[in-house]
Amino acid sequence: MSARKLRVGIVGCGVIAPLHAESYRLADGVEITWACDLVEEKARRLAEKYGIAHVTTDYREVTAAADVDCISVCTDHASHSPITVAALDGGKHVLCEKALAASPAGLDAMFAAHARRPELAFGGVFQHRFDQDVQLLKRLVEDGSLGDLLTAGVQIRCWRSPDYYRADRWRGTWAEEGGAVLINQAIHFIDALLWIVGGARAVNGVYANLTHGDSMETEDTAVATLKFAGGALGILEATCSSHLSWEPTLSLHGTRGSIDLRGGLPLKVRFTDEATAKRIEQDLAECDRAMKVAAGKRHYGTTHPELIADFVEAIRAGRQPFVTAQSARHAVDVVLGIYQSHRSGSWVDLA
Ligand SMILES: NC(=O)c1ccc[n+]([C@@H]2O[C@H](COP(=O)([O-])OP(=O)(O)OC[C@H]3O[C@@H](n4cnc5c(N)ncnc54)[C@H](O)[C@@H]3O)[C@@H](O)[C@H]2O)c1
Known part of the structure; x- marks a missing residue:
């Protein structure tokens, strides 16, 4: 020091x-x-x-x-x-x-x-790149435990009230927030997914404002498909109009196994080799999820x-x-790519 x-x-x-x-x-x-x-x-x-x-x-x-x-x-x-x-x-x-x-x-x-x-x-x-469950998923892709990755996806369902958007001028605006659920809430788990699978090369998506038309101008709901750099295909769903508040789901499916996590906890873990599935469930159970500081909300996670x-x-x-800024850019490029794809009706290539 x-x-x-x-x-x-x-x-x-x-x-x-x-x-x-x-x-x-x-x-x-x-x-x-x-x-x-x-x-x-x-x-x-x-x-x-x-x-x-x-x-x-x-x-x-x-x-x-x-x-x-x-x-x-x-x-x-x-x-x-x-x-x-x-x-x-x-x-x-x-x-x-x-x-x-x-x-x-x-x-x-x-x-x-x-x-x-x-x-x-x-x-x-x-x-969230420091979350132990996210790091475990990345290891499973990188060490070949999942086999060849086929599909991967993320769902982010949370709730943002109209008052949340009315309280601060910048929220829910194209000019200052740059969007809403994708660029603010979902971007954490979009980044986690991209980091785990090694990035995306193209995106195609649509968005809508389904329940917040009176309180903000940007999107409260979006879906997208992704072509990952390694050849697998991806899917993304995000909404801040959900009663299932803060339940991000990450799914990975490979030739040797499948794993679905919700809120960092296993929903399903299936591998061709049963011992691998058991070991992963055990590792997930032992992940450290303790809050270390008082400030911050539970859904910010524990790893600031x-x-x-x-x-x-x-x-x-x-x-x-x-988390280099360069690597943190990729999730922003994907989110901005979804907005662009919605407007153009075409796939957007990611550099
Ligand atoms: N990593 C996470 O889990 C997490 C959680 C919440 C927010 N965030 C991010 O943190 C950032 C701030 O979010 P927040 O919820 O704290 O917003 P906030 O509106 O509560 O706070 C932002 C503050 O910045 C001030 N500000 C704006 N422009 C300024 C300027 N030019 N100079 C000085 N001050 C300025 C505003 O007056 C305001 O007090 C956003 O990028 C948000 O996405 C991250």
Whole structure:
């Protein structure tokens, strides 16, 4: 561990910011020096709760501050890009919440800034890649336990009330959220699926606003099909109009076995070799699902602390974090691809 503390600025002091603050506090040798929010009172509240010395409403103060080494970007989706660009250009390492950006132009600007300062750590927040069940599924694909992957899918069913969309101006807008259920809630498990199977090369989808027409303009329901890079086919369903609140289902089907998880727990595990199925069920039963910090909602999962500890270690080691921004981009490209496919009526190729 280096002698000097790593100094953090948090930009955006809303719902997710305390989870970042508490996760940084769990990491050794870290001090949060700045809290920034357009609404000064929100920055002040976070600062008081976590003993943060400086408060501002202008993120440029944080990106230019001498006592900041890295910045957590915890604002609405459209503002991630300008804040990240200013931070990287200011020589700060960046951890950006999902979704990295709300548009292809926003993404391109962020990666152009990182190309100017490639020595800086630039990570995305997809904490579920640290979930032990998600890591287990990835191992089953990679070590050949499932055989050749044939199909894989994800269903995300959650509930977002009309009041949720009315409460914050940016939510449910194309301009600031960039969408709704796909780019905000489902993107976590779209990322998990893509990470497990090794990425997608094309997507075709449709979306609708079926029950939130009075409270927001973007989609509350979407379905899509995917062609994965390895040749398997995929399916995706997402809705924030469901009474089955927060029950993500991940399914993988290969020539040697099939596995369906709901909320990280096994629904069905069938393998040609029964001993393998038993071992996997046992491993799933032993996955650590304990909450490590008080901040955050149950459906955010338990692994922000692991992701932030890795970001801190990455900075100290001079490497990119486990969830590189580059890899976190793929799920955004898939989501933006579904929107584009809906409008064009065609498949969208993913670079
Ligand atoms: N990883 C997860 O599990 C998880 C969970 C919830 C939210 N998020 C993500 O975190 C981000 C924030 O979500 P939230 O629910 O905390 O939203 P929020 O609306 O509660 O908070 C966002 C805050 O950012 C502030 N802000 C906006 N633009 C700003 C700017 N230019 N400078 C300074 N402050 C600015 C707003 O005033 C607001 O207080 C989003 O990207 C969201 O998708 C991630």
